Amino acid sequence: MEEQPGLSEQYTRASPWPVFVALGLVLTEFGVFLGNYLLPVGVGGVLLLETSVVGILRESGYVDSLWPASLGVGLLVGGVGVALLTVGRFNRGVALAGAGGIAVLAAVGFFCYERGYL
Amino acid sequence: MAVSPELVFSVLMGLLLLVVAGWLTRLEDWQAYTPVGGGGYGESTGHGHEEKPAGLTRWLTTVDHKDLGILYSLFGIVAFAWGGITAMLMRVELTTPGMDFLASFGGVGLYNALLTTHGITMLFLFAAPLIFGFANYMVPLLVDADDMAFPRINAIAFWILPFATILMWAGFFLPLVGIDIQAAKTSWTLYTPLSSTMQGTGVDVFLLGFHLSGFSTTMGAINFIATIVAERDSVSVPWSKLDIFSWTILTQGGLILFAFPILTAAVTMLLLDRNFGTMFFAGEGGGAMLWQHLFWFFGHPEVYILVLPPMGLVSLILPKFAGRKLFGFKFVVYSTLAIGILSFGVWAHHMFTTGMNPRLTASFMAISLAIGIPSAVKVFNWITTLWNGKLRMTAPMLFSVGFVQNFIIGGVTGVFLAAVPFDLVMQDTYYVVGHFHFIVFGAIGFALFAAMYYWFPIMTGRMYDRRLALWHFWLSIIGGNITFIAMLILGYGGMPRRYATYLPQFMTWHAVATVGAFIMTFGVVAFIWNIWQSAQYGKRVDSGDPWNLKQSDQFTNEWQWYEGKRQTMLADGGEEDADDAESNAAD
Ligand SMILES: [Cu+2]
Numbered sequence: 001m002e003e004q005p006g007l008s009e010q011y012t013r014a015s016p017w018p019v020f021v022a023l024g025l026v027l028t029e030f031g032v033f034l035g036n037y038l039l040p041v042g043v044g045g046v047l048l049l050e051t052s053v054v055g056i057l058r059e060s061g062y063v064d065s066l067w068p069a070s071l072g073v074g075l076l077v078g079g080v081g082v083a084l085l086t087v088g089r090f091n092r093g094v095a096l097a098g099a100g101g102i103a104v105l106a107a108v109g110f111f112c113y114e115r116g117y118l
Numbered sequence: 119m120a121v122s123p124e125l126v127f128s129v130l131m132g133l134l135l136l137v138v139a140g141w142l143t144r145l146e147d148w149q150a151y152t153p154v155g156g157g158g159y160g161e162s163t164g165h166g167h168e169e170k171p172a173g174l175t176r177w178l179t180t181v182d183h184k185d186l187g188i189l190y191s192l193f194g195i196v197a198f199a200w201g202g203i204t205a206m207l208m209r210v211e212l213t214t215p216g217m218d219f220l221a222s223f224g225g226v227g228l229y230n231a232l233l234t235t236h237g238i239t240m241l242f243l244f245a246a247p248l249i250f251g252f253a254n255y256m257v258p259l260l261v262d263a264d265d266m267a268f269p270r271i272n273a274i275a276f277w278i279l280p281f282a283t284i285l286m287w288a289g290f291f292l293p294l295v296g297i298d299i300q301a302a303k304t305s306w307t308l309y310t311p312l313s314s315t316m317q318g319t320g321v322d323v324f325l326l327g328f329h330l331s332g333f334s335t336t337m338g339a340i341n342f343i344a345t346i347v348a349e350r351d352s353v354s355v356p357w358s359k360l361d362i363f364s365w366t367i368l369t370q371g372g373l374i375l376f377a378f379p380i381l382t383a384a385v386t387m388l389l390l391d392r393n394f395g396t397m398f399f400a401g402e403g404g405g406a407m408l409w410q411h412l413f414w415f416f417g418h419p420e421v422y423i424l425v426l427p428p429m430g431l432v433s434l435i436l437p438k439f440a441g442r443k444l445f446g447f448k449f450v451v452y453s454t455l456a457i458g459i460l461s462f463g464v465w466a467h468h469m470f471t472t473g474m475n476p477r478l479t480a481s482f483m484a485i486s487l488a489i490g491i492p493s494a495v496k497v498f499n500w501i502t503t504l505w506n507g508k509l510r511m512t513a514p515m516l517f518s519v520g521f522v523q524n525f526i527i528g529g530v531t532g533v534f535l536a537a538v539p540f541d542l543v544m545q546d547t548y549y550v551v552g553h554f555h556f557i558v559f560g561a562i563g564f565a566l567f568a569a570m571y572y573w574f575p576i577m578t579g580r581m582y583d584r585r586l587a588l589w590h591f592w593l594s595i596i597g598g599n600i601t602f603i604a605m606l607i608l609g610y611g612g613m614p615r616r617y618a619t620y621l622p623q624f625m626t627w628h629a630v631a632t633v634g635a636f637i638m639t640f641g642v643v644a645f646i647w648n649i650w651q652s653a654q655y656g657k658r659v660d661s662g663d664p665w666n667l668k669q670s671d672q673f674t675n676e677w678q679w680y681e682g683k684r685q686t687m688l689a690d691g692g693e694e695d696a697d698d699a700e701s702n703a704a705d
Contacts, residue, residue: 040131
């Protein structure tokens with residue numbers, strides 16, 4: 001497994017991320033905006049969007065390691081969630097704050113991994 | 119206890135994320151997690167198999183402008199089919215005055231939904247993506263760039279479109295599987311208070327899709343501007359040598375950059391009004407007029423967003439088959455820029471009958487009439503290009519000449535509409551419908567067909583079937599003129615637009631319009647069949663210059679690139695060449 005290069009290294013004109021950035025964005029807007037029983041769709045969408053944004057930033061070389069990107073994306077999404085909470089949108093607020101929190105936790109994990117604490 | 123929908127959706131989303139994660143792990147090697155160092159793209163080796171993986175994965179992961187151009191074009195053709203089917207359902211219903219054909223499927227409600235989706239689909243999902251398709255494929259070649267400025271953004275912009283389209287069309291298919299989400303019946307202009315008070319989640323789902331498609335367009339525009347300005351090879355293609363199609367794409371990008379944020383903001387406000395109790399468009403707030411001002415401040419530039427690149431295509435293609443350079447190239451560029459700027463000062467000509475201040479209507483009338491001048495400059499340039507030329511009536515040439523004919527009728531009827539007194543009489547009649555169909559199908563559609571035939575050899579390595587292409591042209595121009603002239607006449611008679619039923623006195627011309635629509639449909643079937651078949655089994659192109667452009671010294675960059683590509687392939691050995699062309703053609 002270690003020997004094989006990943007798709008984006010092997011092929012200069014291919015990237016697995018754009019389609020998931022798009023899908024994540026669409027599911028996020030759809031699920032979070034409509035809310036109610038579609039909120040789980042929104043949460044899944046946010047997680048997909050966060051992952052693919054971090055992935056595409058790393059792949060294109062805009063960031064060198066995963067943790068700052070993950071932290072930034074998590075704080076952004078979490079911030080929107082907290083803002084929604086303060087205006088009384090409880091369900092959507094918790095959903096976004098939670099999804100942002102997961103990305104922040106992931107950032108902590110990446111940080112420890114990169115520094116060799118894990 | 120029954121299973122709650124929340125639980126179902128949570129499980130489904132969990133599964134989706136697992137599948138995605140699984141697929142990604144297969145593609146990417148997580149162990150080799152190291153910074154890539156610089157952009158991972160741009161080193162084109164000119165050797166297909168090292169640039170991209172094979173099969174379906176290639177199309178899902180590609181960031182190559184040529185592949186994305188093909189994907190955009192395919193998407194545009196699928197949308198064109200949906201827009202055409204909905205149009206034909208309406209035309210069949212309109213053959214007779216009463217509600218009969220659609221009665222058992224949903225009656226007037228279904229008609230209104232078809233009307234809405236036909237307009238939105240043809241403008242935002244057929245015309246715009248097909249323009250982006252050709253621009254994606256050709257602009258980087260025309261300006262001597264390796265690829266678009268942001269290849270990944272390019273792919274993201276494309277992939278938003280199909281997902282957004284699912285949301286925009288969902289209302290037609292969900293009721294069939296028992297989900298009560300109805301298609302929007304707001305008309306494409308989404309006028310408030312109708313659109314802000316119409317009940318049903320279907321309208322919201324549609325609006326969300328529409329909103330997202332706007333992101334896609336804006337991303338695409340930024341990418342084209344950046345490509346033409348920054349990725350252009352300034353030695354081989356200085357500004358003075360930039361081709362006319364790239365000029366129009368650049369201008370279009372500027373228009374999109376200024377117009378689409380307004381649409382996005384307006385749609386956001388509409389969604390908030392509908393779902394979160396804001397009052398932007400309520401009577402106590404901005405009212406119905408606020409929507410119209412915002413919508414048309416976007417909506418009129420949108421007309422030029424859609425028509426400028428087709429004008430560029432015709433300006434590019436006509437000279438090739440007239441055997442001489444485009445007459446007054448500079449003036450065509452200047453008129454493009456002039457139209458681009460003026461297009462932001464005319465929006466209220468859609469609102470003359472709303473009771474706005476008459477002094478304001480006069481100024482909007484003046485600018486709307488003025489915009490006819492640069493448009494006429496272009497027409498005269500096209501005609502003088504043809505004058506005394508050695509005309510070769512190939513399919514792309516026929517469609518370009520057809521464009522000029524349709525554009526003259528569509529343009530002149532538009533100049534009349536710009537005059538306030540005339541508009542007061544004709545507003546909301548079939549005259550308006552006839553006018554803009556001459557532009558949207560007769561001009562924009564024709565130019566896109568011309569481009570499709572002109573670049574077909576580059577995009578597929580094969581030639582289209584000439585006879586079918588001729589059928590396509592003649593059926594389209596005859597059918598189109600019958601239908602749209604019948605609409606103009608209906609408008610003079612006072613037939614109002616957007617109605618599913620009408621008074622018996624209008625029946626004759628409605629029947630004529632339906633006959634014309636069927637003629638056009640046969641032409642479109644010939645087109646789609648031709649493209650589909652020829653891409654797979656058409657005669658292989660046997661030179662880098664299938665149009666004999668070298669003869670008249672018009673062998674432009676994209677063809678030079680194509681000739682170079684063919685030579686590399688020959689040098690590599692025929693086997694691989696055949697395989698590559700095969701896989702190209704099959705998709
Ligand atoms: Cu207008």
